[in-house]
Structures are given as structure tokens and as C-alpha cells.
Amino acid sequence: MISRLIHWAVASRLVVLLLALALMAFGGYAFVNVNVEAYPDPAPAIIEIIAQFPGASAEDVERQVTIPLEVALAGMPGLDTMRSQSMFQLADVRCQFEYGIENKDARQEVLNRLTQVALPDGVQPVISPESPTGEILRFTLTSPKDANGRDIYTLNDLKSLLDFTLERRFRRVPRIIDMGSYGGTMKRYEIRPDPDRLRRYGISLAQLENAVAAANRNVGGQYITQGQTVQVVRGLGLIGMGLDPMEGALAQTDPVAAAAYLRSEENKRIREIREIVVASVNNVPVRVGDLVEGGPLAANDPLGVDGVVVGFQSRLGRVMFSEPVLDANGAEQLDSAGARVWRDHDDVVQGIVLLRKGEPSLPALADVHDLVDQLNNTPGALLPGVKIEPYYDRTGLINMTTETVRENLFHGMALVGIVLLMFLGNVRTAVIVAINVPLAVLVAFAALYLRDESANLLSIGAVDFGILVDSSVIIVENIYRRLTHGDDSSLTVKERVLHASTEVQRSLMFSTAIMVCAFLPLFTMQGPAGQIFRPMAHTYAFALGGALLLAVTLSPVLCETLLANVKPKPDNVFVRWLSRSYQRQLKLALRYHFVSLGAFVIVVGLTMLLLPFLGREFMPQLEEGNIYVRGTFPLNASLDEASDRTRRAREVFKKYPEVETVVAQVGRPDDGTDPTGFYNVEFYLPMKPHEDWPIPPGMTRARTKEEVVDAMSDELDAAFIGINWNFSQYIRDGVMEAMSGVKGENSLKIIGPDLTQLEAVANDAAAKLAAVPGVIDVGVFRIMGQSNLSFAIDKEKCARWGVAVDDVEDALETAVGGKAFTTLVEGERSFDLVLRWPESFRSTREEILDIPVDVPANVTPPGGEPQVAATESTGPEAGMSVTGAAISLPSPLGSAESGGTNPLNQAPRRRLRDFVTPLDAAGRLDAQGSFVQPGASTIYREEGRRLIAMKFGVRGRDLGGAVAEAQQALAPVIKPPLAAEWSGEFEQMEQAEQRLKLVVPLSLALVIVMLYLAFFSLRDVAIVLANVVTLVCGGILALLVMRTNFSVSAAVGFISIFGVAIMNGLILVSSIHRLRLGGHTLEEAVMEGSVARLRPMLMTILTAILGLLPAAVSTRIGAQSQQPLAIVVIGGMLMSLLLNQHLTPVLYYVFRRKPPSNDAASLAE
Missing domain, CATH: 1.20.1640.10 (Multidrug efflux transporter AcrB transmembrane domain)
Incomplete structure (x- = not known):
């Protein structure tokens, strides 16, 4: 076949040259337009389900949400592994499917199963849009400053702009699946009722909720016919008429005026809520303002911070951003000591643009950049003075890696050309051979473009030009030798070219076929290794096939054309x-x-x-040009405490001149897409170009990145005793977490049913693991340590007073956490309207125990004696202020002091402590027990089994050797019924090596068979x-x-x-x-x-x-x-x-x- 192809090519010289020109044109077009990624996505289809259970502990989340989800999702076709995390008010279930399952098919299967799961009221599972390599751009929204240097807009304003305006704009960008948000505060309107005032007016919480909800709705009255037309009948009763204040603010040009407009509109809604009538006493309306903390306001009284306010939902995280201060020339400003001057933003709103899995990133990023420019430069698109400022952009990494590939390609081709010229001694011959290199590469790009596949650093950068030119070297060298040595001089040039080409065609065919067999292991790789190297195998095969085709068609034609006048010479x-x-x-x-x-x-x-x-590892790290640092503070740390510690750690990173900016994330996003707690802090540290790194005093060169990381680690360990830190890179960190389910490059999972035993064994294992040479950053992902203030409802006490358990829990939920009972609509935006006791009634355990609970089903008639005696803790059975004060509250005009017209005034009022009982260590009711109970922080599960995870890294040693030694050291610690599983990079390495041990011998056997058929x-x-x-x-x-x-x-x-x-x-x-x-x-x-x-x-x-x-x-x-x-x-x-x-x-x-x-x-x- 090759012989006939050679004869056809030489006989159709013009056709071959035209086809070569067409290849150059189309290949060049493909080279410019093919999508390029820095690194292939090694993860299979991973569908993450998030369910938020407000106020629930980790144990309740596991029992009522996580386990039902696991049961419903188990057994899906193609499901490989199911992992879950249960923590305070959040369940996160990750379904990892087998390779080869399309992401959209896996997603649809999960959606089908979710329709069959029964969860507690108000718990709605959703699918997270995130993927391990999907975050392609991060940005912050910056607020303009006033004359005092303070932000003009509130975090509520920026968060609302991000969630309701920008998110919808970004989701319309082709290939973008979603835009997540992190940081800021989600606005809500709060009614803070005064328990004494509610009691005084005889108003229950249910009455207050129903009245406000009833005053906040629109209705439809069908339509009426007016002559030949129809008019739709509407009843408009929404608070604020449902109008959007943001529209008016966007129309402003002055930031101060825009912010003032937003505040005025919020104040209008607050006054409107205060004026809602809840009940009527002696024909005198009782309004919301009469029932809230601080009481009613006159028309001209300024709004305070009590009663009805604009607040925000309970915060779950915070984002901090620090950047060097630049002078007018763009240079970094230095202080008197020569250190950089930084500008710190301690609370910013961040947006995260997410790419749909499998979509090309460069076209998506180009569209995202266009949208960002449009939003920043179009009046009315953003609030006046607000700017979108990206700080992470995948384009930079892609451009840097592709520039590396282009540089290596250019230098490699130049060196190959020099070698050809040295050995052939003829420029035309060297050109004939060398031209096959770019043409073969263009064949590969054309094939990638036609198959809609992406090129990446490995698939293009690993192609060896020496291998590509082998076939053309063999043919052209043989032709050149025949022509210059005078062999077959009686024949024409065309005949001599044909003879020399066909002389080696059989060996060329066999050797190329054998080379393809040698590459079979690459085509058969599975798992992460297959995702990474299969594109390279395809690219290599396309380039190799193109090189062979060019060698037997274009090379003989060019030899006949360009070497026709070559004379015999030594x-x-x-x-x-x-x-x-x-x-x-x-x-x-x-x-x-x-x-x-x-x-x-x-x-x-x-x-x-x-x-x-010889050490072993899965893959050398792709240098991303950043450092990603993760720290774990005590599990019960509050948001403010974690934020304070984060600021201290931030000061450490700001000392390093190699660091460009410092971005810190504390806790998790409001949507739960990154399941963790306040104890978790993550730093993203983009690095300057290495050529800009300074030479430290006492050194003759700039530090390596490893040296910078070691210095940071030592300084953090000294500043934060007992706090564990982990160093990685941004993309790598996300990929490793997605693959193993643990926030770390490598992990050890200890599996067992008892949480307390798991944590005890993990502590022992961590100590032994940290003693293994080369093992660093050892940390245990604690599962216990989150203390709970548990108020167990005593059903006997409830029965004594005729109170339902639900009544007690409703009072507790409303008073402490706030209960959303209706929604305030503002145009296309909606915000919760909640009832919540003032902070003075819910800040401590004793104040919570004093939360009043109405007992309407056990009324003591006037003059009667209560059946349950008054106690020192509860006070009299009726007519008592919740604070214990005996001072009568002012009565509305025309009402009676006794309030006898409302049965609620006659009902005895008890407190929460009358209906709850402490617990003992075993979780049983015990009057001598405690309300403060130890509890789980995060409950990890995999394949329906509880586990505790430990993360670790390896530096200065090979991964395989370090893990092998660690396995020996931990064998006496982890005994049945407990089991150990090693995950992360080590697991991927083991799987790849096992596959190669099977496939490489088979490939070698096939090569041996072909060699035997040859000889x-x-x-x-x-x-x-x-x-x-x-x-x-x-x-x-x-x-x-x-x-x-x-x-x-x-x-x-x-x-x-x-x-x-x-x-x-x-x-x-x-x-x-x-x-x-x-x-x-x-x-x-x-x-x-x-x-x-x-x-x-x-x-x-x-x-x-x-x-x-x-x-x-x-x-x-x-x-x-x-x-x-x-x-x-x-x-x-x-x-x-x-x-x-x-x-x-x-x-x-x-x-x-x-x-x-x-x-x-x-x-x-």
C-alpha cells in the first residue's frame, strides 16, 4: 500500500503540493482557533448535592438529611463513589461517577433520584454548579469611598447587586454554568418584637406573623369586560408596592446620591411595616410598631436600630483582600523601612465565574472579559462608582503555559534543523526533512479542531520532533545518499527517487506500526491518568500519522523537485x-x-x-504561579475570632516580596458550595513573575518557590502554635479535594462507626504519620469538638401545661435564630422578612432559658388558683413581665388594664426553662445534667460508612516511599474493626502504575509478535x-x-x-x-x-x-x-x-x- 502511495504521489506532484498548501492553510486556521487549556481536567463527572437545614446540628443533619439523600442516590447507573459531609445546617453529598459517564447524564440521573427523597420541611436539595477546574475567573466588587475613607455602599448593597444583577448577566454568557458568590451580607428585614409588649396587648407571635404576611401580597381578580376590551383585575398590597429601589439607584450618577436613595427606600419600607395593623383593641388599632422593641415612633422620629430594621442573614463566611499601594507610575510604594505599603479590605464581596464542565475555557473567558468591560464602562450597569476588579483569571496561566510550549517548540525545531544541516550538508535536503515537523504538528492541530478537542501543555509540549522526523529522515536520507553516491545513475531522477523511497518503505511501515503499538498503553490508561495523558496520545498519534503520510508523499515529491540537479559527491x-x-x-x-x-x-x-x-509520584506539579494556603483553627471558633486570626496570618504573607496580593476566605459561601466552617481559612497568594523576585540578603540568587513555602510554613507555625497549615496551588487543591473528598493533596481515611473512637485513633495515627521523614502538613479533620447548647423538650412538662412540643420549638426558633415567614419583593429581588427577639433576650444561655412561652391551652380563670405552684425561677403564673418587672406597661387609649377581652391576657405565661431538661453524658434527660453538650463538628461518610480523614503532604522525598513507610508505621495503630484507605495523589499513582503493569507487558508482547513476523x-x-x-x-x-x-x-x-x-x-x-x-x-x-x-x-x-x-x-x-x-x-x-x-x-x-x-x-x- 505504501509503495502504491509513493508512486501516486510522485506521479501527481502538483496535486500533492496543492494538498500540502491546503494543509498549511487549514492547519494554520486550526492552530489559531483550537481551544487551549493549561491542564486537562482529570476528574470524572462529580455531581454535588447541597441541602441547607437552617439551625440543625451535624448529628441532626446526618440523620434527617444526609442519610436519606444517600439512600435515594445509591445504586445509580455508573456511580463509582458517594461521599458526604454533615455539619451545622448543611449536608453535602458528592456522587463521583465512573469515567466515560457524561456529566449531563450523571446530572440528570441525580435529578431524577432527588424527586424521590423525603426531607424535613423547608429543606430543598440543589445541585452545585462547581467542578474541580471550573473556576476560571474571580473578582471583587469595590465600593467608592466617602470623604472619610469609608465605603459608601453597604455590604448588603453589593451582595444584592452581585446575586440579583451580575449573576444573571454572567449566567447568560455561553459556556458559563453559574456565578457563585462569597463574602458580603444577604439583606433581610427583621421585626424584633418585645415580649412584654406582645403580652401586654395579648398578641401571639402567630398573630403577628399572619398579620404582616397578609399585608404583603398581591392578588388577582380575574378580569372584567369593558365593551370590546378586557381589563385584568389586580389587588396590590405588597410592601413597597413590589418596586425595586436598585433600579432608581442604578439610574443615579453620584455614588452618595445612589446610596442615599437606597437608604431612603429601605426606611420607607420599615415605616410601612411598622404601620401594619395586627389587631384592634376597643377600636384602637394595634400596629407592628406598638409591639416591637422601642415601641411606636412618631411620624418625624428618626429610625433607630430597634424594632424593625434592615439586617442580614446569619453570616457563614468572609472574604478579605489586600493589595500593595501603587504610586502614579504604577510602582509599589515603600515605607521608611523599605517594606511595601498595603491597602487592606477586611470585608469584600467576591464573585466566582464557573465554566460548564467539558467546555473550552478560552472562548468563555473572552466572552466573560467582554461582559466585564461592558459592565464597568456602561452607565447604569453597576451602582455608580462600583467596579468589577478580577484578581484571578485562568487566561494568565493558559497564556504562560502556551508561551512555554511555543518557546520550547521554536527552540526544539531550530536545534533539529541544525542537526539535519550538519549531517546532510545540503540546505535543500535539510529543509525537505525539517518542513515535515511543522506540517505534522499542523496535522495534529487540524485533527484536534475537527474532533472539537482541546490542546494542552502535555498534549503539545510532550511531542518530540525527533520522533516526528524519523520517517522523513529515513526516506530523504536514503534518497539523498542514492543521488549523491551515483547509485542507479542510468535511471532518471524520478525513477531513482521512487527506487530509494520504496527501498525502505517496508521497514518504515513495520517500524511505524511497532511505534503505534508502543503507544497503546497511553490509549488504554484509565482514571485520572487517562484523562491527563489520553489527549497526548491522540495528539501524538495524529502527528505521527501525519509525519508518516508526509514522508511517503510530500518528501519524495520535494526531493524530485528540489534535488533534481544534485550531482554525485561524497x-x-x-x-x-x-x-x-x-x-x-x-x-x-x-x-x-x-x-x-x-x-x-x-x-x-x-x-x-x-x-x-528511584522515587515515585503520580505527576510533577504544574506550576500555576500561585500558592494556596489552608489553615484550620479550633472547631468552635466564631467568625470574628477566625477573622482576627486570619488578619494576623495575612500580615505574615504580606512580608514576602514574592507575593503579589493576598486574598483570604474565612468560613464558607452562603450557598454552601464549599462545605466547611468558620474554622477553615484559605489564602490565595498569586506570585509575581519569577524574574521579578528579589535576592534576599545573604543570598546570591532569588529564592525558589519551595524555599518561600518553607519559610512561610516555619513563620506560621511559630506564630500559631498548634494550628495546621497546608500548602498547595489553586487548581491542584480543587482537583485533589474533588478526587479524594478531602481538602489536601493526600489523605488517610480511617473508617469506623464510633466518632469518639475514630478521633482518638486519628490523633495517635497523626503523631506517627508526622514522624515519617518527608511527611509534612499533617492534619486531622476533626469530627468532634463543636459544643451544642441543647435544650431537650421534656414532654411531661409540656403535658402538664398543655403545650405542644412544636409550640416550644417554634418559640425557641423564632427567638434565637429568627423565623422567616414572608418575603419582601423588590422588583426581581426578594428578601426574607423575619421575626427575631431583640439581642438582649437571646445572647446568653440564661436569657434563652427565659424566653417566654405562651400557654393558651391552660387558662387560669380570674380568681382561680393555678394548679402548678409558682417557683423562684418562673415567677408568678400570670400577669408577669418576662423581665420580672412589676411595672405596668402603658395601655392603649380605651383599653382595660386587665385586657380581659383577649383570652391570651388571662393565660399563664411560662418560660423556656419550664419545658426543657438538661441531658446527661448518654443523652438522656437528667435534671442534674447540662444544657451544654459535646457534639460533632463535621461527620464524614463514604459509601455509607462514617470516617475521619487526615491530610498530609510530602516534600523533599518521593511520594511512594513516604507512604510505604507510613503504612508500616500505622499498621499497629489502625486495627479491625477499623479500616484505613489512602486517597489523593497516592491513590491515583497506584491506580496508574497497576494499569501500566498490565498494559505495558501486553504491548511488549504485541511488539515481539510483530518483530517476529518481520524477521x-x-x-x-x-x-x-x-x-x-x-x-x-x-x-x-x-x-x-x-x-x-x-x-x-x-x-x-x-x-x-x-x-x-x-x-x-x-x-x-x-x-x-x-x-x-x-x-x-x-x-x-x-x-x-x-x-x-x-x-x-x-x-x-x-x-x-x-x-x-x-x-x-x-x-x-x-x-x-x-x-x-x-x-x-x-x-x-x-x-x-x-x-x-x-x-x-x-x-x-x-x-x-x-x-x-x-x-x-x-x-x-
Whole structure:
């Protein structure tokens, strides 16, 4: 087939050239328009379900929400692993599906199951839009300052603008699935009733709720017919008429005026709420203002902070942002001590733009940038003076990594061109070979574009140009040698080109097929390794196939066109010198063949001895240009306490001149998309370009990133005793958390049913794990330690007073947490309207125990005696102020002091303490027990089993060795019925290695079969495979010398040189066979065949080395993941250059004395 293709190409020279031009045009178009990612997404479809259960403890969330969700979601088709977290008022369930399941299919399956789950009232499970690599842009909303330097807009204003305006705009951007928010406060309107006033007027909380809710709604009255027209009948009763104050503010041009307008509109609604009539006493209306803290206000009285106020929902997190102060020229300002001056923003509103899984990021980012520019520059799009300021943009990382690839490609191609020119000594010949490199790359880009696949750092940067030019080197070198040596001079140039091309076509076909077999492990990788390296395998296959096609079509055509007037001439001086030197060396090697064989044995033996010292890891870290730091404070830390500690840690990071900005996140977003508590703080530290890093005093160079991280870690450990810190990178942190379910690069999960036992064992295990050399940042994800103020409802006490449990719980829920009973509509925005006791009634345990509870079902008639005696703690049974005061409250005009017209005034009022009983250590009612109970902070589950997780990192040592030693150290600690599972990067490495152990031998067996079909001789197969052994030894020794761990990236390098080694050995052996069948003696055939193949073999070796040399030595962002591959290729090829040029001829000379058959020589025909 290849022979016919070559004949067609030479006969259709114009068609081939036109097709090459078309390839250049379309390939160039694809090169410009194909999507490029910095790193492939290694995660499968992960669907995260979030359910918020306001006010519920971790134990209640687990029992009532998490377990029902797990039961409903179990058994879904393609479900691989289910993990969950239950914490204060939040359940988070992550369903990880098998690779190959489409994200949309998994999402739909989850949605179908969610319709079948029964959860407590008010709990609505939703699917999180986030994905491990989906965050492509983060920004903050900045408020303008007034004359005193204070923010003009409130956090409520900015949060409302973000959630109700910007989120909807960003979600309309193609490929964007959602926009999350973090920080700020969510506005709500609060009615703070005064219990004494409610009692005085005989108004219950239910009456107050119903009255306000009834005064806040619109109704429809169908329609009426007016002549030939229809008019819709509406009743408009919404508070504020449902109008949106934000619209009026957006129309302003002055920030101060806009903020004043918003405050005035809020005040109008507050006054309107105060005027709502709840009841009527003696024809005198009782309004909300009469019942709230502070009492009624006159029309002109200013609104205070009591009664009815604009507040915000309970905060779950906070975002802080710090940036250096710049002067007019954009340079950083320094203080008198030479330190940078920083501007701190202690409470900002942050937006997170999320990419739909599987969508290309560059087009999406371009559209997002356009929208940001439009919003920032269009009057009325944002509040006056407010700006969207991105601080994280995936475009920067993509541009930096692609620039690294382009730089390595350019340098590699230049070096390859120099090698070709050195060996061929003819510019036109070198151009013919070199032109196949960019054209083969364009073939790959065209295929990626047509398949709608993305290119990335690994898939493009790992392509070795030396391998791409191998096929064209073999054909063009053979044509050039035939033309310059005067072979077949009686034939025309066209005939000589055809003869020289077809002469090597069979060996070329076999070697290319074998190379494809060598790449089979890449195509069969599964899991994270498959997600990462399968695109590279596709790209390699496209480029390799394109190179072969170009070698048998375009190369012969260009040779016929450009080399038609080449005259017979000897090789250039350099090649002649190499040939003479090689001849002398080869004669000595054949004469003293035991030396070459001994060297081979020594290399193999040395490699086997050193192999145990080769470290293992999954993948070298892709340098993202940032540091992501995670700290864990005490579990019961409040938001304010965690924020104070965060500010202290922020000061540590601001000392480092390598850090560009400091962004801190405390707690979690309001929507629960990042399940954690106030104890969790995360710092995003974008770094300056490395060339801008200063040289510290006492050093002669800038610090490495590892040195910066070590210094930060030491300083944080000294400043925060007992606090655990973890260092990673932004994307990597998210991917590792998604894959293992734990916030850390590696994790150990201890599985068991008892939370207390799990935490005790984890503490022992953590101490032993931290003692393992190389293991750092050990931390236990605590599951206990969140104290609960538990008020157990005593049903006997409730029965004594005729009170339902629900009545007591409703009073507790409303008083402390606030109960949302209706919604205030403002245009397209909606905000909760809640009832909540004033803070003076709910700040301490004793104040909560004094919360009044009405007892309307147990009325003591006038003059009667109560059946339950008054106590010192509860006071008299009736007519008592909740504060214990005996002073009568003022009565509304015309009402009676006794309030006898309202039965509630006659009902005895008790307090919460009359209906609750403390608990003992076992959780049973016990009057001598305590209301303060230890409780769970976060309950982790996986596959329906409870667990405790420990995270750790490895620095200064290989991951595999560190975990192996840790497993031995922890074996005596974790005993049945407990079980241990190691997750994260180590688990992925183990899975990839197990897969390679299975697939690589199968691939090798297939290669052996093909080699046998090529030679029909096991000895020939063994001679060729010996070439592979030396290259593998060279790659291993190179990793050891460069102190680089074995990783999947390095394994890809071994696979790459595997095919090249077999191709070189196959062509050399077949060339010797042809000479022996032509009548040459064994020694003559070995000498002549080896010398004849010297130039093409050296060219393939050197081009392979130089093609990846820039990647091996590059220190730019993105080069780290290429370096193990490049080191292996260069080391293996150097070993081939030093040893195999002599080893293969010697092995043939010693072990292939018997003449080959005609079938064995057919490759050279």
C-alpha cells in the first residue's frame, strides 16, 4: 500500500503540493482557533448535592438529611463513589461517577433520584454548579469611598447587586454554568418584637406573623369586560408596592446620591411595616410598631436600630483582600523601612465565574472579559462608582503555559534543523526533512479542531520532533545518499527517487506500526491518568500519522523537485569523519566483543542496583504561579475570632516580596458550595513573575518557590502554635479535594462507626504519620469538638401545661435564630422578612432559658388558683413581665388594664426553662445534667460508612516511599474493626502504575509478535529488544542523576523511546540481512550495514534529544510536567548514542552467525 502511495504521489506532484498548501492553510486556521487549556481536567463527572437545614446540628443533619439523600442516590447507573459531609445546617453529598459517564447524564440521573427523597420541611436539595477546574475567573466588587475613607455602599448593597444583577448577566454568557458568590451580607428585614409588649396587648407571635404576611401580597381578580376590551383585575398590597429601589439607584450618577436613595427606600419600607395593623383593641388599632422593641415612633422620629430594621442573614463566611499601594507610575510604594505599603479590605464581596464542565475555557473567558468591560464602562450597569476588579483569571496561566510550549517548540525545531544541516550538508535536503515537523504538528492541530478537542501543555509540549522526523529522515536520507553516491545513475531522477523511497518503505511501515503499538498503553490508561495523558496520545498519534503520510508523499515529491540537479559527491567532512571514527571503533568492538557485552551487563546491573532508590509520584506539579494556603483553627471558633486570626496570618504573607496580593476566605459561601466552617481559612497568594523576585540578603540568587513555602510554613507555625497549615496551588487543591473528598493533596481515611473512637485513633495515627521523614502538613479533620447548647423538650412538662412540643420549638426558633415567614419583593429581588427577639433576650444561655412561652391551652380563670405552684425561677403564673418587672406597661387609649377581652391576657405565661431538661453524658434527660453538650463538628461518610480523614503532604522525598513507610508505621495503630484507605495523589499513582503493569507487558508482547513476523527469528527479536533495554536503563539513570521521581509523565517518556529504539534496531538488522543475502561475509555485512545506517540513526537520536532539550532545562511556568518525560527521552537517547551504536552490531556478530532467510531480509527490499 505504501509503495502504491509513493508512486501516486510522485506521479501527481502538483496535486500533492496543492494538498500540502491546503494543509498549511487549514492547519494554520486550526492552530489559531483550537481551544487551549493549561491542564486537562482529570476528574470524572462529580455531581454535588447541597441541602441547607437552617439551625440543625451535624448529628441532626446526618440523620434527617444526609442519610436519606444517600439512600435515594445509591445504586445509580455508573456511580463509582458517594461521599458526604454533615455539619451545622448543611449536608453535602458528592456522587463521583465512573469515567466515560457524561456529566449531563450523571446530572440528570441525580435529578431524577432527588424527586424521590423525603426531607424535613423547608429543606430543598440543589445541585452545585462547581467542578474541580471550573473556576476560571474571580473578582471583587469595590465600593467608592466617602470623604472619610469609608465605603459608601453597604455590604448588603453589593451582595444584592452581585446575586440579583451580575449573576444573571454572567449566567447568560455561553459556556458559563453559574456565578457563585462569597463574602458580603444577604439583606433581610427583621421585626424584633418585645415580649412584654406582645403580652401586654395579648398578641401571639402567630398573630403577628399572619398579620404582616397578609399585608404583603398581591392578588388577582380575574378580569372584567369593558365593551370590546378586557381589563385584568389586580389587588396590590405588597410592601413597597413590589418596586425595586436598585433600579432608581442604578439610574443615579453620584455614588452618595445612589446610596442615599437606597437608604431612603429601605426606611420607607420599615415605616410601612411598622404601620401594619395586627389587631384592634376597643377600636384602637394595634400596629407592628406598638409591639416591637422601642415601641411606636412618631411620624418625624428618626429610625433607630430597634424594632424593625434592615439586617442580614446569619453570616457563614468572609472574604478579605489586600493589595500593595501603587504610586502614579504604577510602582509599589515603600515605607521608611523599605517594606511595601498595603491597602487592606477586611470585608469584600467576591464573585466566582464557573465554566460548564467539558467546555473550552478560552472562548468563555473572552466572552466573560467582554461582559466585564461592558459592565464597568456602561452607565447604569453597576451602582455608580462600583467596579468589577478580577484578581484571578485562568487566561494568565493558559497564556504562560502556551508561551512555554511555543518557546520550547521554536527552540526544539531550530536545534533539529541544525542537526539535519550538519549531517546532510545540503540546505535543500535539510529543509525537505525539517518542513515535515511543522506540517505534522499542523496535522495534529487540524485533527484536534475537527474532533472539537482541546490542546494542552502535555498534549503539545510532550511531542518530540525527533520522533516526528524519523520517517522523513529515513526516506530523504536514503534518497539523498542514492543521488549523491551515483547509485542507479542510468535511471532518471524520478525513477531513482521512487527506487530509494520504496527501498525502505517496508521497514518504515513495520517500524511505524511497532511505534503505534508502543503507544497503546497511553490509549488504554484509565482514571485520572487517562484523562491527563489520553489527549497526548491522540495528539501524538495524529502527528505521527501525519509525519508518516508526509514522508511517503510530500518528501519524495520535494526531493524530485528540489534535488533534481544534485550531482554525485561524497559525504560532507563531518559525516566522513564520523564514519571513519565509527569504523575504527566498530572494528575494535567486533574484535573485543566481550567489552561491549560487558559494558551492557554493567549498565543493566548498575541500573537494577539503583532502581530501589528511584522515587515515585503520580505527576510533577504544574506550576500555576500561585500558592494556596489552608489553615484550620479550633472547631468552635466564631467568625470574628477566625477573622482576627486570619488578619494576623495575612500580615505574615504580606512580608514576602514574592507575593503579589493576598486574598483570604474565612468560613464558607452562603450557598454552601464549599462545605466547611468558620474554622477553615484559605489564602490565595498569586506570585509575581519569577524574574521579578528579589535576592534576599545573604543570598546570591532569588529564592525558589519551595524555599518561600518553607519559610512561610516555619513563620506560621511559630506564630500559631498548634494550628495546621497546608500548602498547595489553586487548581491542584480543587482537583485533589474533588478526587479524594478531602481538602489536601493526600489523605488517610480511617473508617469506623464510633466518632469518639475514630478521633482518638486519628490523633495517635497523626503523631506517627508526622514522624515519617518527608511527611509534612499533617492534619486531622476533626469530627468532634463543636459544643451544642441543647435544650431537650421534656414532654411531661409540656403535658402538664398543655403545650405542644412544636409550640416550644417554634418559640425557641423564632427567638434565637429568627423565623422567616414572608418575603419582601423588590422588583426581581426578594428578601426574607423575619421575626427575631431583640439581642438582649437571646445572647446568653440564661436569657434563652427565659424566653417566654405562651400557654393558651391552660387558662387560669380570674380568681382561680393555678394548679402548678409558682417557683423562684418562673415567677408568678400570670400577669408577669418576662423581665420580672412589676411595672405596668402603658395601655392603649380605651383599653382595660386587665385586657380581659383577649383570652391570651388571662393565660399563664411560662418560660423556656419550664419545658426543657438538661441531658446527661448518654443523652438522656437528667435534671442534674447540662444544657451544654459535646457534639460533632463535621461527620464524614463514604459509601455509607462514617470516617475521619487526615491530610498530609510530602516534600523533599518521593511520594511512594513516604507512604510505604507510613503504612508500616500505622499498621499497629489502625486495627479491625477499623479500616484505613489512602486517597489523593497516592491513590491515583497506584491506580496508574497497576494499569501500566498490565498494559505495558501486553504491548511488549504485541511488539515481539510483530518483530517476529518481520524477521521470523527469535534471535533477531532479542537483538532488537536489547536496544530497548539499554535505552530504558539510560532513562532510569537520567532520572536518578537529575533527582527526578518516576511518574506517569516519565512513563510516557519511556514509551516514546521504546518505539524509537525498536525502529532503529529493526532498520539496522534488516540492512545487515540484506547485505548478507547479497553475498557479503558476516563481518563485512555488519561493518557496511552499520556504517551505512550511522547517519540516519545519529540524526534520529540527536533530533530526539535536541527536540526535547528546551523542555528539559526550562524553568518557565508549565515546564514542570514536561521535564520527567524530556529527561527520560534525553537519557535514553544518550545511552543509545554511547552504547547501542556498538552493542547492536556486536550482538548480531556474536549471536547471528547463521545466514538469514529471504523472509527475514524482506524489510530491506
